[in-house]
Amino acid sequence: MSHSTLHDIANRVGVTPVTVSRVLSGTYKAKRAGALKRAEQIRQVAVELGYRVNVHARAMRHGRLGNIALVMSKDPARSLLHECELTALHDALLDEQMNLVIARLDDKTLESESDLPRVLTEYAVDGMLINYKKNIPPMLEQLIERHRIPAVWIARKRKHDATYYAYRNSIKKAVTDQIKAGHRRIAMVFKLNPNHVSTDHYSETDPRAGYEKAMLDAGLKPQCLQVRWNVDELSQLTALLTRKNRPTLLLTRDQHTLLPVLTAAYHVGVKVPDDLQIMLIGHGTRLIPATDLKHLRYDYDQLAEAAVKLLVEKIKAPQQLLKSRPIPLCW
Amino acid sequence: MSHSTLHDIANRVGVTPVTVSRVLSGTYKAKRAGALKRAEQIRQVAVELGYRVNVHARAMRHGRLGNIALVMSKDPARSLLHECELTALHDALLDEQMNLVIARLDDKTLESESDLPRVLTEYAVDGMLINYKKNIPPMLEQLIERHRIPAVWIARKRKHDATYYAYRNSIKKAVTDQIKAGHRRIAMVFKLNPNHVSTDHYSETDPRAGYEKAMLDAGLKPQCLQVRWNVDELSQLTALLTRKNRPTLLLTRDQHTLLPVLTAAYHVGVKVPDDLQIMLIGHGTRLIPATDLKHLRYDYDQLAEAAVKLLVEKIKAPQQLLKSRPIPLCW
DNA sequence: CTGAAAGCGCTTACAG
DNA sequence: CTGAAAGCGCTTACAG
Numbered sequence: 269m270s271h272s273t274l275h276d277i278a279n280r281v282g283v284t285p286v287t288v289s290r291v292l293s294g295t296y297k298a299k300r301a302g303a304l305k306r307a308e309q310i311r312q313v314a315v316e317l318g319y320r321v322n323v324h325a326r327a328m329r330h331g332r333l334g335n336i337a338l339v340m341s342k343d344p345a346r347s348l349l350h351e352c353e354l355t356a357l358h359d360a361l362l363d364e365q366m367n368l369v370i371a372r373l374d375d376k377t378l379e380s381e382s383d384l385p386r387v388l389t390e391y392a393v394d395g396m397l398i399n400y401k402k403n404i405p406p407m408l409e410q411l412i413e414r415h416r417i418p419a420v421w422i423a424r425k426r427k428h429d430a431t432y433y434a435y436r437n438s439i440k441k442a443v444t445d446q447i448k449a450g451h452r453r454i455a456m457v458f459k460l461n462p463n464h465v466s467t468d469h470y471s472e473t474d475p476r477a478g479y480e481k482a483m484l485d486a487g488l489k490p491q492c493l494q495v496r497w498n499v500d501e502l503s504q505l506t507a508l509l510t511r512k513n514r515p516t517l518l519l520t521r522d523q524h525t526l527l528p529v530l531t532a533a534y535h536v537g538v539k540v541p542d543d544l545q546i547m548l549i550g551h552g553t554r555l556i557p558a559t560d561l562k563h564l565r566y567d568y569d570q571l572a573e574a575a576v577k578l579l580v581e582k583i584k585a586p587q588q589l590l591k592s593r594p595i596p597l598c599w
Numbered sequence: 600m601s602h603s604t605l606h607d608i609a610n611r612v613g614v615t616p617v618t619v620s621r622v623l624s625g626t627y628k629a630k631r632a633g634a635l636k637r638a639e640q641i642r643q644v645a646v647e648l649g650y651r652v653n654v655h656a657r658a659m660r661h662g663r664l665g666n667i668a669l670v671m672s673k674d675p676a677r678s679l680l681h682e683c684e685l686t687a688l689h690d691a692l693l694d695e696q697m698n699l700v701i702a703r704l705d706d707k708t709l710e711s712e713s714d715l716p717r718v719l720t721e722y723a724v725d726g727m728l729i730n731y732k733k734n735i736p737p738m739l740e741q742l743i744e745r746h747r748i749p750a751v752w753i754a755r756k757r758k759h760d761a762t763y764y765a766y767r768n769s770i771k772k773a774v775t776d777q778i779k780a781g782h783r784r785i786a787m788v789f790k791l792n793p794n795h796v797s798t799d800h801y802s803e804t805d806p807r808a809g810y811e812k813a814m815l816d817a818g819l820k821p822q823c824l825q826v827r828w829n830v831d832e833l834s835q836l837t838a839l840l841t842r843k844n845r846p847t848l849l850l851t852r853d854q855h856t857l858l859p860v861l862t863a864a865y866h867v868g869v870k871v872p873d874d875l876q877i878m879l880i881g882h883g884t885r886l887i888p889a890t891d892l893k894h895l896r897y898d899y900d901q902l903a904e905a906a907v908k909l910l911v912e913k914i915k916a917p918q919q920l921l922k923s924r925p926i927p928l929c930w
Numbered sequence: 931c932t933g934a935a936a937g938c939g940c941t942t943a944c945a946g
Numbered sequence: 947c948t949g950a951a952a953g954c955g956c957t958t959a960c961a962g
């Protein structure tokens with residue numbers, strides 16, 4: 269038994285599919301007694317038959333598909349996506365009556381024209397949110413151009429058609445505020461993963477730049493500590509925290525540096541947040557209670573909303589270049 | 600300028616859309632010189648016009664949609680999804696030429712018939728993977744039934760149409776192996792979140808049951824420690840680790856108990872893994888290096904593959920009840 | 931090898 | 947208030 273259609277309902281009730289369509293979509297409201305009764309009957313038969321409108325037929329009629337692809341790489345170095353980011357995008361799209369389709373691309377398939385991912389060769393989505401940080405395959409940009417696919421970038425700092433986090437300004441401002449609040453010895457800790465090839469992506473360079481600018485502007489000396497992950501981070505941090513002039517505020521860009529920082533602090537008897545305040549920048553953590561941390565966090569919802577808003581505009585006017593939207597971090 | 604169609608290409612080249620369709624889809628291969636040349640021309644014009652096949656038109660013709668919805672709740676207590684689970688599902692679906700559509704439901708919309716989520720009232724997906732652990736809205740099950748939507752559950756222990764992790768057997772076996780390897784004092788630590796209402800979901804009860812069974816079968820006494828999260832977990836754990844008969848192996852169900860465990864161990868000078876081994880059950884962590892832990896982990900890929908395989912069968916024969924597939928945890 | 935015809939399921943303007 | 951007609955873009959038998 270296959271899927272039931274307007275036709276099936278119409279046959280049972282003894283009307284045409286047109287009437288059924290109108291009743292079910294609410295295009296008009298029946299007012300006469302006879303029509304009312306018939307409308308009720310139509311709705312009932314629809315339920316009995318388990319009718320659901322076929323979105324493909326509807327989409328074809330309307331020319332609007334109602335689907336947006338979230339395009340990313342299978343390579344986590346190129347595209348990362350936290351659950352909360354996905355969630356925020358999903359919700360922002362829902363507000364625009366759009367569905368979210370996941371498209372994780374194997375970058376190898378972007379090397380030749382022969383085996384391209386379907387999302388790029390088929391007309392199945394109205395637009396794309398593209399979550400490539402770096403090493404963007406040239407073919408990807410080329411296909412978007414060629415097919416004039418409305419696209420918005422969500423992890424690149426570009427002039428146009430993008431949203432990104434305003435690390436530099438947000439961190440500069442946050443650090444300046446802390447200086448005003450009395451902190452003088454403020455350090456920043458970075459993780460240096462042996463396997464991790466450092467890049468010049470703005471999400472790595474801008475936070476540091478913002479911190480250093482704030483310190484220098486206040487006549488203070490920036491202190492950046494690169495802890496070598498899984499090597500001797502504890503001794504490095506212990507050294508930092510037992511120094512005579514130990515910092516009173518520690519900025520950490522990465523939630524994974526928190527464990528060594530907290531362990532070291534606990535070990536040497538430095539109390540968080542009484543003796544040492546910690547400012548976590550970026551993704552949250554349930555590792556330690558929020559009250560113990562200053563958390564300068566991503567505003568996922570605002571980024572998602574901005575991205576979707578841009579994309580909707582872009583879909584309306586695909587040719588137009590839209591000014592990018594930097595999103596401040598927030599407390 | 601709207602989207603180009605087969606018709607546009609046909610007009611330019613001077614053939615019918617039928618021929619264009621056949622050339623682009625490769626339904627036949629041109630052999631004659633003239634046909635070859637024309638085919639080449641068609642392909643070229645298609646590229647020039649940025650043609651992409653309209654999947655809605657194709658889907659309507661074929662009756663197959665090629666989309667699967669991942670249905671979950673917006674309430675994280677009912678549905679949780681780690682990025683790696685999403686990834687695994689996406690990949691498993693790709694192997695079947697299916698796209699993944701995200702559908703996070705607001706459970707409030709499932710309380711009345713009037714404002715149902717679109718994924719349930721429209722015919723837009725061939726089937727659903729349903730990620731509800733508990734408090735499953737009756738309306739959800741009812742609609743699946745009524746519309747005969749092929750559905751597979753991925754977080755429920757049911758006889759039919761489900762995949763789930765075989766905690767009980769896997770943990771029992773793992774603990775038994777550790778006992779054979781010489782461990783006698785094996786404890787299990789649970790997190791007790793003040794806000795967290797404990798449930799009888801199998802993912803909470805089965806791990807403990809498996810552990811206790813293994814211990815009792817070996818004539819050993821199970822020790823379950825419920826640490827009160829953010830209250831006094833450190834003193835509880837410190838007490839456990841300074842006991843004369845302190846455990847040599849600690850099972851932890853939750854990566855978030857790792858931080859207090861490690862901090863406590865570090866503080867009292869118990870070395871991991873030399874003095875104390877830790878077995879993490881479930882999701883991984885990048886908190887500490889994998890070499891220091893025994894990690895009995897989820898096999899996301901196998902679960903995803905099993906779920907997709909079940910769903911594909913279900914789509915072929917929607918009426919049939921399919922035997923559920925328990926998935927062992929793995930090292 | 932190519933085309934004319936039919937149809938997938940729906941909706942909308944037009945006519946009654 | 948309801949229906950007959952047309953069409954969205956594609957593909958597949960059927961005929962040449």
